[in-house]
Amino acid sequence: MKRVYLDHIAGTPIRPEVLEAMLPFLQDKYGNAQSLHREGQEAAAALEEAREKVASLIGCQPAEIYFMSSGSEANNFAIKGLALARKDKGRHLVVSAIEHQSVLHAAKFLEKLGFETTLVPVDRFGKVDPEDVRRSLRRDTVLVSVMLANSEVGTIQPVKEIAAVCRENNIPVHTDAVAACGNIKVDVNELGVDALSLAGHQFYGPKGAAALFLRKGTRILPLIDGGIQEGGRRAGTEDVAAIVGLGKAAEIARREMDTWAAALRPLRDYLLRELPARIPHVIVTGHPQDRLPHHASFCVEFIEGEAMLLNLDMKGFAASSGSACTSRALKASHVLLAMGLDHAIAQGSIVFSLVNGVTQEDIDALLAVFPPVVERLRKMSPLYTQFLEGKKA
Amino acid sequence: MIYSEKVMEHFQNPRNVGVIKDADGVGEVGNPVCGDMMTFYIKVKDNRLVDVKFQTFGCGAAIAVSSMVSEMAIGKTLEEALKITNDMIAEELGGLPKNKLHCSNLGADALHAAIMDYKRKQEERKAAGEKEEKGKEEAPTAEEAACCCPYCEGPLEGLENYCTQCQVELVECPRCHHYTKKGEATCANCGAELAG
Numbered sequence: 174m175k176r177v178y179l180d181h182i183a184g185t186p187i188r189p190e191v192l193e194a195m196l197p198f199l200q201d202k203y204g205n206a207q208s209l210h211r212e213g214q215e216a217a218a219a220l221e222e223a224r225e226k227v228a229s230l231i232g233c234q235p236a237e238i239y240f241m242s243s244g245s246e247a248n249n250f251a252i253k254g255l256a257l258a259r260k261d262k263g264r265h266l267v268v269s270a271i272e273h274q275s276v277l278h279a280a281k282f283l284e285k286l287g288f289e290t291t292l293v294p295v296d297r298f299g300k301v302d303p304e305d306v307r308r309s310l311r312r313d314t315v316l317v318s319v320m321l322a323n324s325e326v327g328t329i330q331p332v333k334e335i336a337a338v339c340r341e342n343n344i345p346v347h348t349d350a351v352a353a354c355g356n357i358k359v360d361v362n363e364l365g366v367d368a369l370s371l372a373g374h375q376f377y378g379p380k381g382a383a384a385l386f387l388r389k390g391t392r393i394l395p396l397i398d399g400g401i402q403e404g405g406r407r408a409g410t411e412d413v414a415a416i417v418g419l420g421k422a423a424e425i426a427r428r429e430m431d432t433w434a435a436a437l438r439p440l441r442d443y444l445l446r447e448l449p450a451r452i453p454h455v456i457v458t459g460h461p462q463d464r465l466p467h468h469a470s471f472c473v474e475f476i477e478g479e480a481m482l483l484n485l486d487m488k489g490f491a492a493s494s495g496s497a498c499t500s501r502a503l504k505a506s507h508v509l510l511a512m513g514l515d516h517a518i519a520q521g522s523i524v525f526s527l528v529n530g531v532t533q534e535d536i537d538a539l540l541a542v543f544p545p546v547v548e549r550l551r552k553m554s555p556l557y558t559q560f561l562e563g564k565k566a
Numbered sequence: 567m568i569y570s571e572k573v574m575e576h577f578q579n580p581r582n583v584g585v586i587k588d589a590d591g592v593g594e595v596g597n598p599v600c601g602d603m604m605t606f607y608i609k610v611k612d613n614r615l616v617d618v619k620f621q622t623f624g625c626g627a628a629i630a631v632s633s634m635v636s637e638m639a640i641g642k643t644l645e646e647a648l649k650i651t652n653d654m655i656a657e658e659l660g661g662l663p664k665n666k667l668h669c670s671n672l673g674a675d676a677l678h679a680a681i682m683d684y685k686r687k688q689e690e691r692k693a694a695g696e697k698e699e700k701g702k703e704e705a706p707t708a709e710e711a712a713c714c715c716p717y718c719e720g721p722l723e724g725l726e727n728y729c730t731q732c733q734v735e736l737v738e739c740p741r742c743h744h745y746t747k748k749g750e751a752t753c754a755n756c757g758a759e760l761a762g
Binding site: 477480483487505515517520552553555556558 | 623
């Protein structure tokens with residue numbers, strides 16, 4: 174059976190050129206980048222080349238790029254490292270209510286050390302109002318973090334305006350750009366942020382390769398102490414192959430992302446339009462315009478996300494959901510709840526995120542397969558029966 | 567795949583889905599906040615479950631559990647059916663992932679609730695027949711009392727007065743043996759006063 178992969182947000186396929194660039198560093202080029210011999214220097218040179226490529230993807234200096242093992246590590250490093258470096262100035266953080274758990278839980282960790290966090294709300298499209306950020310600032314605020322794009326609902330945040338508010342108040346600002354970077358144009362100077370997280374598996378690079386941009390002169394405390402790798406800010410032997418893959422993916426994304434977006438956006442728009450037209454009681458989640466070009470997300474009323482995913486998987490489609498049952502923590506998506514959706518509706522979350530190569534035929538096949546799946550599950554659902562009876566009465 | 571073959575088979579071909587319009591007993595448990603909701607309908611003849619149907623809002627495990635419970639229950643006497651436990655259901659399904667075990671609790675609870683509903687209706691009928699107006703406010707029996715968290719329906723493993731899922735401390739009601747969040751003045755199930 175043909176598989177149609179619609180789970181970009183969980184991780185993209187690897188581009189063949191990326192794999193090709195990585196392979197030598199898993200085979201003959203095994204040197205440790207910290208070694209002075211030829212093998213080591215070969216690895217060190219490859220790291221610096223990757224650093225330049227990642228830097229040019231987001232318009233910063235290569236020296237402002239720190240390689241990390243994941244987007245979560247980059248977010249943890251930014252939140253904990255920046256806040257702890259400024260703890261003498263104050264102990265107040267501002268983050269949005271729909272941040273990734275790696276930001277929210279890092280903030281929770283800091284709360285145990287005496288920090289306070291203000292969660293900035295979002296509107297029903299999942300958007301933060303920069304004025305809400307302004308209102309939440311205090312004299313002792315030491316860090317603001319608002320994501321560039323949300324992976325569950327695709328909404329792109331007004332980070333530029335938020336950063337301007339922070340700049341006026343002389344507060345450093347971090348943005349989690351993991352879902353955005355490599356898919357839409359990201360320029361750290363245009364955004365005006367001091368720190369930014371990105372990860373390779375969101376733009377056809379390998380998993381386990383990510384980076385934190387940190388503006389020159391920004392103080393940060395390391396999470397991992399040890400050797401002098403990454404300027405002493407992130408100890409540990411570098412995963413040279415993964416970083417080379419990240420560099421290659423950044424180089425390709427910089428060149429091709431406009432072409433990718435131009436191909437995926439019409440398909441996404443088609444899906445956003447057609448799914449609610451073909452299935453009653455389906456809500457589009459996230460912002461109608463300001464959203465990632467590959468991202469279509471919905472809530473299907475009266476049924477639960479995991480049951481939909483299992484059915485779609487059996488029919489050859491890979492998608493994802495923010496329902497409580499799909500999360501191991503069994504908690505409904507904090508993103509959808511923050512947008513004001515109730516628990517029952519949030520449970521019906523389903524996300525289709527397109528990758529390069531998906532065709533109109535694939536989307537049409539999905540649109541043919543999905544309605545009967547929904548109908549079957551609704552027939553089993555007591556909520557749907559209640560709804561129908563309510564309508565009769 | 568996170569589920570056993572048996573779970574997937576029941577999920578794909580659930581038995582006994584539906585509503586019994588003139589059911590002798592109906593049991594509804596769960597709510598969308600914790601993810602799953604099940605409604606069981608039963609028909610009883612000569613103290614035996616002659617028909618069981620269900621509707622479920624929930625994940626693959628919740629649907630498979632409902633289907634399995636219905637299959638296990640049909641043909642059993644009420645007493646036998648009340649002895650169906652969450653462990654038996656999970657075992658019949660070839661096991662469930664740890665974080666889905668609460669679905670099997672929910673399945674057993676929904677079936678038992680339908681049976682208790684039937685029994686209550688029988689008693690009411692009997693009472694009406696005898697035209698006896700005894701002030702009826704019996705405490706629910708201990709069998710009815712759930713051994714799971716009333717807020718998330720998760721199992722209370724080991725530490726009976728603490729739900730690890732919701733991270734709340736619980737107190738047991740001396741009257742009906744249901745659990746309620748510590749600090750509440752009355753039992754969330756029967757309304758009895760709680761000590762402390």
